[in-house]
Amino acid sequence: MKNLFESDTYNTILKRIANLSPESTAQWGKMNVGQMLNHCQKPIEIALYNKDFGLKSNFLIRTFFKKSMYDDSALRKNMPTPKGFKVAEPKDFSTEKERLKSLIKSFHSLKNKKDWTPHPVFGNLTPEQWGKMQYKHLDHHFRQFGV
DSSP states (O other): OOOTTSHHHHHHHHHHHHTOOTTOOOSSSSOOHHHHHHHHHHHHHHHHHOOOTTOOOOHHIIIIITGGGSSSSOOOTTOOOOGGGOOOSOOOHHHHHHHHHHHHHHHHTTTTOOOOOOBTTTBOOOHHHHHHHHHHHHHHHHHHTTO
């Protein structure tokens, strides 16, 4: 599985963001492109700033869903969005695009970091798991918008 800490994967993700436009439309789901860009910032903010967005863990999530966040399978279309990650209000495309790019760059710059704060839902993750999980979420939403 690709990992956002890998340089090739990181560069590909930035190219895919560049291919988004205010006119990009979702192939599934309810978010528009500005909302999606804002939504994609939240998991990275967990990694960078230890935000938890009110997310709660439980045995079932840790046991069954955690591994799917960093394996080779694609995330399913129309998966439920955690309440803390939902974006209902309008968002400015340009602002959200630049903020997401900045967060991705900050995350990638930590590729040699060894000691990560536990994820609020999944608990302890290795650096490799953090990188794969971030890639998988971004890839899911970029596929949603055709890039």
